[in-house]
Amino acid sequence: MQRVATTTLFCLLALICLAVALFSARFLLPEPIMAEGMAAHLSARPLIFLAHVAGGATTLALGAFQLVTWREPRRRWHRMAGRVYVGACLVGAVAGLGLALTSTAGPVASAGFSLLAVCWFATTTMGWRKAMAGAFAQHRRWMLRSLSLTFAAVTLRIMIPLAEIHQLDFAVAYPAIAVLCWVPNLILMELWLRVWAWEGGLPAPRRSAGNA
Numbered sequence: 442m443q444r445v446a447t448t449t450l451f452c453l454l455a456l457i458c459l460a461v462a463l464f465s466a467r468f469l470l471p472e473p474i475m476a477e478g479m480a481a482h483l484s485a486r487p488l489i490f491l492a493h494v495a496g497g498a499t500t501l502a503l504g505a506f507q508l509v510t511w512r513e514p515r516r517r518w519h520r521m522a523g524r525v526y527v528g529a530c531l532v533g534a535v536a537g538l539g540l541a542l543t544s545t546a547g548p549v550a551s552a553g554f555s556l557l558a559v560c561w562f563a564t565t566t567m568g569w570r571k572a573m574a575g576a577f578a579q580h581r582r583w584m585l586r587s588l589s590l591t592f593a594a595v596t597l598r599i600m601i602p603l604a605e606i607h608q609l610d611f612a613v614a615y616p617a618i619a620v621l622c623w624v625p626n627l628i629l630m631e632l633w634l635r636v637w638a639w640e641g642g643l644p645a646p647r648r649s650a651g652n653a
Contacts, residue, residue, distance in 0.1 A: 454592075455505035461595050462501035468494045482540060489539045496533025500526055500591045507584065523584075527569045530587060534562035546615050553619030560627065561590040582634055589630035593623035 467473050468483070469491060482490040503526045507519060541554035568583035600622055604614035 451505070451508065457595055458501040458505050458592070461598060462498040464598075465494055465498045465501070465594070469498075481545070486540060486543065489536045493533050493536035493540055496529040496531075496536060497591075497594050499529035500533060501594055503529070504588045504591050508588075523572070527565055530565040530591070531562060534558045534565070537561070546619070547612075549616035550619040553616065553623075557590060557593060557619075557623045560623075561587065561593075564590060585634065586627065586630055589626040590623055592626055596626060597622040 467475065468479065473483070479490065503522050507523060507526060535558070538555055538558035541551050541558055544551040544554065564583055564586040568580050568587055571577070571580035571583055597618060600618045601615075604611065604618065
């Protein structure tokens, strides 16, 4: 029952990530649709903005599937897609930092998104380094942290409409969302890593206190 619930949750999250990736990719069209909310970024910082969109959409599309392809016979795909995921994360994070530092939404929003970009870059880099060193258990843990930050793109798009539905002042809500869209994700992932081990591509209870 637990395995079925976990698999169902994974499939739901993967579908959500794919949907957000496809929706975000509209900005890469020659004539983007429904782009009014990001018109300022497109006008003032088009290259940085499009780099962030391309990187973020790629990581969302690939990230979830990396969780179920790390064993044979799909390991070759895992390695190839993993290189693309890491490259896309680093591009998206650097471009995201550029957007955050030039944000007009205020210092709290700028700081929130800047820290997200730095943490996203750092966790992904650590995951890549652990893989290169052959420390695959630690590699998986760092990449799970990276994925939790990648998922901020989803939680951001959930929180903004919720703020509008509840008629919250956008000038007040948006800076809070800049922090809340990723900090809880990372905290929950860290708690999950402390309670569960990683086996067979799906979570299984930790068997001993000495497991990494």
